[in-house]
Amino acid sequence: MKVSIKKAFQNLFKEPQTIDYPVSAIDKPKGYRGIIEYGEEECIYCLKCEKVCPPGAILFIHTETPSLNLKNKKSLEYNYNQHLCIYCGECVRACPKPDEALWQSEKKPTIGLKEDRVNDSWFEIEQLKNSK
């Protein structure tokens, strides 16, 4: 009992344990699981990342303006939804060229705003994918 009273008084003069976010930044540990980044020039379009993604946050859809990558024979375009992604890293582990074509960054996703049509634009991509 005495110890707890002593501790209570000590705690009165202690700095708070909470972080004053966003004034001070949060320390991210080394190896923090952030958003997935894509290197278009190195991609071989095997679509393994699309197949293994648990929430379906990576979709390759047909485009009229394909990249200049010679491996992109089917005129596909990489689409990634950073808000749907669960950052598990399965796609990176499945990728034949990890760190070159696909890698996991330590960046946090940006804030999804209604003005950016985060949901609607993704639903359109999903519909295009399902219509094939």
Added chain:
Amino acid sequence: MSKKTINIPLGSQHISLLEPVRFKFECENEKIIGVDSDVGFVHRGIEKACVTKFKYDAIPYVVARICGLCAITHSLAYTTAVENLLEGEVTLKAKYLRMLLVELDRIHSHMLCLSHVCENGGFEAMFMQIMGDREYIMDIQEQLTGNRVQFDFITIGGVNRDITNEIANNIKKNLNIVKLKVFEYIEEFSSNWSLSLKFQNIGKLTLDEAYSYNAIGPLARAAGIFTDVRSETNYLPYEDIGYEIQVGKAGDIHARNFIRLNEILNSIQMCQNIIDGLPQGDIITKLKGKPNGESIVRLEAPRGELMYYLKGEGKSILNRVRIKTPTFSCIPAFMEVFKGSNYADAPAILASFDPCLSCTAK
């Protein structure tokens, strides 16, 4: 004199509740004489999604999202069941890393429960202190897995990340700090009136009641039943890392607190032994084939026995995924404990059960 009873609901939204559960108490003056419960407020249809929308190799990440506190136990139970169906063997190092994270998870889950018991018992300062100390465990979990809550660490065939020397040293350092803190809690919980005497003989579950209502986990162990899945199964080599069953006698809130405190100490010891004796080898084994047949796996989650039943027919989509969670199994025992208690004690009793409704309703 006629005896009038009144019905008082607790939940589904209540200031003392962490998660949505509804208890309807039939009270005679202050005494609770009858209890009715409803747990289905956060049903998300995860079992159905697992057999319709997701392939078997994506499900470890789906079931991990059933619960934020015991995410790792869910994905471990599922992956163990699939590994049984695929007849694959996981390396010893992967098993050790799995056990490390399960035990870290148990430590922070028990600390959360203890802090909420303090809060609901009216000891806000202790709640703050335990929640603050819990950050030491959260930090090392984040370093090890890359995320604070959703670890996504366990996959079919092993684990996704290896442990580095730096992380191992940090784990040992933080566990030593938490160990000293737990000794302080034990001192507080045994000498401070707000936490010890006040909780004695409150929310009592006797040994006979625990047997007849099939209590599991810390609730049963506090009542004196020697039941712990860690000692009953052999998927994971718990006996090699110094596991000891913790059993109490009284079955009240005080006994449950001490079961959790002792389990934290045992888990800290186990984690230290894992770090010291971590075997060499690969962290993942590639398993081929599709799950065919039936498999049942039991694991000790922080709240008790977690059971997974899987049925597959050699296809990517499973036929059945059945999840039996510890809180769901304990509800009959919960209801029995409430009977005869004062209504004012109900929040503290409920916190001492450490109910997890997101697991239960899934």
